[in-house]
Amino acid sequence: MKIFSFSNFSSHFVLLIFLLAFAGCRSSQTSSSDSEDIVKLTFLHINDVYEIAGVSGGKYGNFARVAQLKKELLKENPNTYLILSGDFLNPSVLGTLKLNGKRISGEQMIDVMNAAKMDFVTFGNHEFDLKENEVLERINESDFEWIASNTFYYKDGKIQPFTRKGKKLPTYLTIEPKNPKGESIKVGILGITTQYNQPDFVRYTDEYETTKNVYQEIESKTDFTVALTHLLENEDEKLAGIVPQLKLLMGGHDHENMKFTYGKTIMAKADANARTAYIHRLTYNKKTKELKIDSELKSIDSSIDYEPITKAAIEKWNKIADSVFNVQGFNPDREIYKLKEPLEARESLIRSQQTNAGTLIVNAMASAFPNTELAILGSGSVRLDDQLIGIVTEYDVLRMLPFGGKIYQFTTSGDILIQYLDAGTKNKGSGGYLQYQEKLKFDAEKGWLLDGQKINPKRQYTLVTNDYNLSGRETNMEFMNMKTNKEITNVISSDDSKSPQSDIRKAVIVYLEQL
Template sequence: MFKRAALLYKLTFLFLFTCSIQYAKVVDIVFLHMNDVYEITPLEGGKYGGLSRVAELRKQLLKQNPNTYTVLPGDFISPSALGTAEFEGKRINGAQMIDVLNTLGLDFAMFGNHEFDYKYEVLQDRMDESKFEWISSNVYHDQNGLRQSFRRIDHPIPQYVILKIPSSGKKMVRVGMIALCIDVNKQPYVYYENSVDAGKRIYSEIKDSIDFLIAMTHLTIQQDKELAAAMPEIKFIMGGHEHFNMYVTQDETIIAKADANAKSVYVHHLLYDTKRKKLKIESELKTIDTAIKNDGATSETVNKWVDRAFSGFRSKGFEPNEIVTTLNEPLDGLEINNRFYETNLGKVIGEAMYSVSRNSTAAIFNSGSVRIDDNLMGEISQYDIIRTLPFGGKIIEIEVTGELLLKILNTGIANRGSRGFLQYYGIQYDSSSVSWGFNGHGIIETDTYNIAVSDYLLTGMEQNMSFLKRDNPGILKILEPQADDKSDLRNDIRLALIKYLKEKK
């Protein structure tokens, strides 16, 4: 009897002691994070990427934890190869991305700079078609000076959201989320508030209504770091814009970015201790590859849009499935290389431009026109060419003074790391002497030169090249392709590249 009483006493004491020191509930909030997604199908011959695989991963995560949110911090309706095709008399213009992301089950998205590639009416259509929520903390619709939040059909786009995740009893963990976009695409219908100012303004408004603050951003990594330094209240940043994965800290703020086109995604676990009010973040960079099966419903939506786009390309003289050539050595289309260095792909595109020109001695185009962010290897189809140069565009020949040509080329060097970095063919650059030339002869300011350029370069819209417009006095002559002559491949740089690669077999 005494032993039983002693055992009962010990068990009672242990129970009471355990209750007195019990740990508070740790709430696990999961974010599936992808950014800068322009392709709905897999890349590199089907090895990597593919939104059907992302959809399947999302389903798996939701089974494990219903408190899972899928987010996309900008750049998805443009630019994409499929979006340039026509369907039912109109360009698709990103409609395929919205439909696929709706099927996938995306929860939250934000503006990236490329969302403003289109006219306002196109962007409005895409927002209205979305089943997911958009968030915009620092970007406004500018209507002749009247600045208001962009709207969807039935409500304005919120400047923030507060996620409420069940904890214990009736208690909730309240997560504030803002979305801040870089101000590089300055369309007349868009107004940008300073990112830090917007973040501080919103935090001041909601700080008493949240347990902690996180952000989606579409900023450069340097801007992300500056934001984190100015706003330590932001505990976690899920970013985009750079196109390659990174996981860095600024003071106590973690900044994460995945690889573009869903080659990889991040799975973030935000573990919040409700008693100590402490947040711990655990992240896994997940490669999206053949190890993940395709979600059936998403695959159906993907295939629907591929069929529609390919039909549109055929109506414009392309045969997307035709094999153009077989490459034994890869052509480097990776953005991290094409925006920093002269690449073999840049040389091939430049030579293709030169090959169809009438009297040019060299060719120049902006690296930002190359959007494939992939290596071209093995069998190359016409669709691969379309993916490489989704914007297409004409090849324009100009007679230009040496003074202006040098300004163009030096600005291209100054743009290293951005879309305005120039790729070229037929021109030599000596970095040691910072000099330019043709066939061993330097460029002379008072001489004139015939150069083939992509038509976009003459709009003045390229980075730091507002001076480069058709009315620049340094441009002496402009030779346009014959618009009604289908044999004039200068009408579309992609057709010029297809011809060049076929002839080089």
């Protein structure tokens, strides 16, 4: 019979406690050592933001929500940075308005981004829709850093960096986040922009070769490097293949959220207009050189409060806009239609193929002139560069067609009509590409068909188009000038501000109300 001994139990128990305490001490020492080696940082990443107050009637987006999210993330980690990967100065209906006799041209965006405590941006292609002086003014008004690895200013025959408040824009930045123990790391940040839009005052270097060269320059000076990119997804993939050492590409240019891993490089993009944002949490171990990246896609919606300072800045600009719109006869907040499917108005598509947004607009134009045979639109009039989803408000129509302008009915020969349509085809990829009603088709053998019949060069046709397309200023359409071309006759429109003929936006609003 085995007899239990309390003295044996006691001695074993003491030994067990000692061993546990020793192990705990060792564990605590190891944990403390590990924590000293760990540095964490967070990037709050948005891209392609054209609307300060959000979209879908304010349901999604809004810079004040983004600013509030940054404040919350700063509580979690003081090493938090708000970044925007290009495209924010344009397009915007607010930017087309005039303040004190001068077009706003993105001033509202810089003001709101300053209020939101933006940290870093890179150029997008739409920044260069603005005039040279406007771009320079916007850069100088900004309180945040612009990173321009491959984008430069061309002036007086010289290629040089853009400047902000007297200082050259950097080709890269190095930030030094610290952990609670004061240990820091060095992180390189590049800014790479597509060469899609190059006005006379801009010059680019090759995005791939530049990235490789700049990375080689900073490799020995940093623990790791990330990049803000404004490229198409396949271009991001190519970039990651050429410079695989880049750990994270925070992208833009594409307007839908995505996340891919190319080798050891993570690439992510959020939804345009801050419908969503990516939160990239990076954890770096100085001892092992190991980097962990956790990327969370966050919906920017009513679950996030409005940060007060940014909200006030937005309200200031909205009051300016509303006062102008009301004079023009628009009620921006009024809901007019619920879409059954997204309305496609992204620039890359509407300037190269027929889209449902283009079809809707030309049908609206035709409805304003019941006797017309065909309505045609220059796609450059559509500046949304996004999809409309859900409820459509008058403001959505305004931002889709920010320049407005009259629509005209006119008569011309089939010969001029064919030239007009052929010019639109030549303009594929630019604003001179044409959108038209579905009754018009092109047959490779027969040519242009209207209602199934080949267009007769000698016959007269009654057409409708937007004002710019009758100015003769569109590429390859110099002959489409209603003032000089004698074959363009019977030109009519309306000067009544209440008429849908007086403004293409009113034509669309009236048409949507009737659907």
